[in-house]
Amino acid sequence: MRLVFASNNAHKLQEVREILPAACEVLSLSDIGFADDIDETGETLEANSLLKAQAVWDYLVGRQMQDKIDGVFSDDTGLEIRALGGQPGVRTARWSGEPVDHARNRQKALAELRGKEDRKARFRTVVTLIRDGKAEQVEGIVEGEIATEEWGGNGFGYDPLFIPKGYTKTFAQLSADIKNSISHRARAIQALCKIL
Secondary structure: OEEEEOOOOHHHHHHHHHHOOOOOEEEOOHHHOOOOOOOOOOOOHHHHHHHHHHHHHHHHHHOOOHHHOOEEEEEEEEEEEHHHOOEEEOOOOOOOOOOOOHHHHHHHHHHHHOOOOOOEEEEEEEEEEEEOOEEEEEEEEEEEEEOOOOOOOOOOOOOOOEEEOOOOOOOOOOOHHHHHHHOHHHHHHHHHHHHO
């Protein structure tokens, strides 16, 4: 099965390839020659996920390449911090402004939570799959909390701050195998597998 993952994020691409079964060949945007920027103008994770998948599907159709693949999928992920009213949510990647700066985002999260006892948070990923022009969406959620400081050197984004429920280490301290079995993206990709 050949799928195109609508993302330029090398970390996400690696994670997705590790999570999906070996029978799935996951093509990157560069593999299909897609070099456009996709504006994530949606107000929800669902809307942004759909925008990305649709842009890539339309690209394939415009070049009559859609028959060579079994589907296009994309994801959009948000960190939702309870004490901050669900922020940063759909603005997760660009919470501290442009350009995307993960270290600055983590520092903003720590600053916003300073003095707050409630550090509960969750990561939520929405995956959109388009096959034959029809879109389906699934989601994956992992509950946890925000650490009081950064820990670990693995992963990316907010991983050094996020401690998944049932663990005492951040995503950045856990091995890729463990993270890929419990993460929001893993759960969304597992849900994707069920509909493929």
